[in-house]
Amino acid sequence: GESVGLHLPTLSVQEGDNSIINCAYSNSASDYFIWYKQESGKGPQFIIDIRSNMDKRQGQRVTVLLNKTVKHLSLQIAATQPGDSAVYFCAENWGGGADGLTFGKGTHLIIQP
Amino acid sequence: DAGVIQSPRHEVTEMGQEVTLRCKPISGHNSLFWYRQTMMRGLELLIYFNNNVPIDDSGMPEDRFSAKMPNASFSTLKIQPSEPRDSAVYFCASSSTGPDTQYFGPGTRLTVL
Numbered sequence: 001g002e003s004v005g006l007h008l009p010t011l012s013v014q015e016g017d018n019s020i021i022n023c024a025y026s027n028s029a030s031d032y033f034i035w036y037k038q039e040s041g042k043g044p045q046f047i048i049d050i051r052s053n054m055d056k057r058q059g060q061r062v063t064v065l066l067n068k069t070v071k072h073l074s075l076q077i078a079a080t081q082p083g084d085s086a087v088y089f090c091a092e093n094w095g096g097g098a099d100g101l102t103f104g105k106g107t108h109l110i111i112q113p
Numbered sequence: 114d115a116g117v118i119q120s121p122r123h124e125v126t127e128m129g130q131e132v133t134l135r136c137k138p139i140s141g142h143n144s145l146f147w148y149r150q151t152m153m154r155g156l157e158l159l160i161y162f163n164n165n166v167p168i169d170d171s172g173m174p175e176d177r178f179s180a181k182m183p184n185a186s187f188s189t190l191k192i193q194p195s196e197p198r199d200s201a202v203y204f205c206a207s208s209s210t211g212p213d214t215q216y217f218g219p220g221t222r223l224t225v226l
Contacts, residue, residue: 034215044204100161
């Protein structure tokens, strides 16, 4: 999900369902990608990462998919729980020796009971 | 590990005053990053250091902003003079020499009146 200005895209899912959060990244030369979770009043928290030589990586309840052809990244969260409610950001490293991250605008995930 | 430590957590100041934000990275990490988060612009990289040396400061908004890293365990971000448009949450993050996972501190919420 991409956002414009003040309005973050929102994804609302039922507790126990699977969630898929999408991200279109900007630079075809990017070689490292991270998903972060940010809860209100806290700093971004690392969830999972993937390098450009992979197209899928799995963690605990989370899976990241990378499609370099269309510059698309997705985060799948299995069996969502109330604690998954947060804003999720994708971030990319543009490579070329620079270590800084460029962040997307974020997607607000809301878990309905 | 205590994680990335930032101080103060909240700062309220008046326009024209000097503001200094502090960061202690995770022990053993070689890279330190300063980010700023606003509703309008999201998370933006301001500057990053590798082995205490500033590598990329292209994100620093203007000369009123300066950052230092006198040793491996401490960094400051200074704004002088501060302006209301500097109001934001400022995050510090650290990582091993990368690109690699960046771990974020809790942030400093700055309000300039």
